[in-house]
Amino acid sequence: DAKTTQPPSMDCAEGRAANLPCNHSTISGNEYVYWYRQIHSQGPQYIIHGLKNNETNEMASLIITEDRKSSTLILPHATLRDTAVYYCIVVIVSGNQFYFGTGTSLTVIP
Amino acid sequence: GAVVSQHPSRVICKSGTSVKIECRSLDFQATTMFWYRQFPKQSLMLMATSNEGSKATYEQGVEKDKFLINHASLTLSTLTVTSAHPEDSSFYICSAPPAGGLKSQHFGDGTRLSIL
Numbered sequence: 001d002a003k004t005t006q007p008p009s010m011d012c013a014e015g016r017a018a019n020l021p022c023n024h025s026t027i028s029g030n031e032y033v034y035w036y037r038q039i040h041s042q043g044p045q046y047i048i049h050g051l052k053n054n055e056t057n058e059m060a061s062l063i064i065t066e067d068r069k070s071s072t073l074i075l076p077h078a079t080l081r082d083t084a085v086y087y088c089i090v091v092i093v094s095g096n097q098f099y100f101g102t103g104t105s106l107t108v109i110p
Numbered sequence: 111g112a113v114v115s116q117h118p119s120r121v122i123c124k125s126g127t128s129v130k131i132e133c134r135s136l137d138f139q140a141t142t143m144f145w146y147r148q149f150p151k152q153s154l155m156l157m158a159t160s161n162e163g164s165k166a167t168y169e170q171g172v173e174k175d176k177f178l179i180n181h182a183s184l185t186l187s188t189l190t191v192t193s194a195h196p197e198d199s200s201f202y203i204c205s206a207p208p209a210g211g212l213k214s215q216h217f218g219d220g221t222r223l224s225i226l
Contacts, residue, residue, distance in 0.1 A: 043116075049214060097156055
């Protein structure tokens with residue numbers, strides 16, 4: 001599975017959009033991009049995933065570049081409860097092991 | 111939505127004790143489950159893949175005799191840390207993809223293991 005690179009930490013003001021980048025330059029054509037987040041001492045929580053097209057759900061939006069080498073997770077109106085470590089993971093369609101990178105620790109500031 | 115439950119959530123025991131952790135899929139069947147370990151301030155590390163009705167597959171560097179995995183039914187996998195020592199103290203997390211095609215994995219809330 002392709003490796004991902006994320007900034008180790010980011011801050012975001014409460015109420016503003018949080019844009020979390022992820023680089024996956026070695027991604028292959030059958031690999032999905034998944035985003036999970038982990039609040040301290042809990043299991044990871046699924047946020048969103050995509051293959052080629054941009055995706056949106058009630059939690060976030062996922063923007064994938066046309067060459068699929070990078071993506072951005074957007075939390076449109078960050079709240080204090082969004083403070084967590086966010087993981088970007090790429091995984092092949094038929095496989096199912098998740099190999100987590102170091103993630104981005106997002107701190108939402110009041 | 112689909113839920114994965116882990117039990118116990120926290121366990122403290124003496125060195126040399128064997129500890130069993132359960133992972134249950136509550137409203138779906140899972141032919142495969144995954145076990146992860148997470149040390150403080152680090153990311154999740156995949157330990158092994160638990161396969162219903164067959165042997166588990168372990169990641170490189172993970173001792174299969176140390177971490178026994180049993181997946182006896184479509185809703186339950188267990189991880190037993192045998193003869194646990196302080197260096198085995200960690201946060202253990204399981205996950206399960208619903209059968210019928212993976213779109214997202216569901217994670218348990220983890221088990222905090224502390225070996226004295």
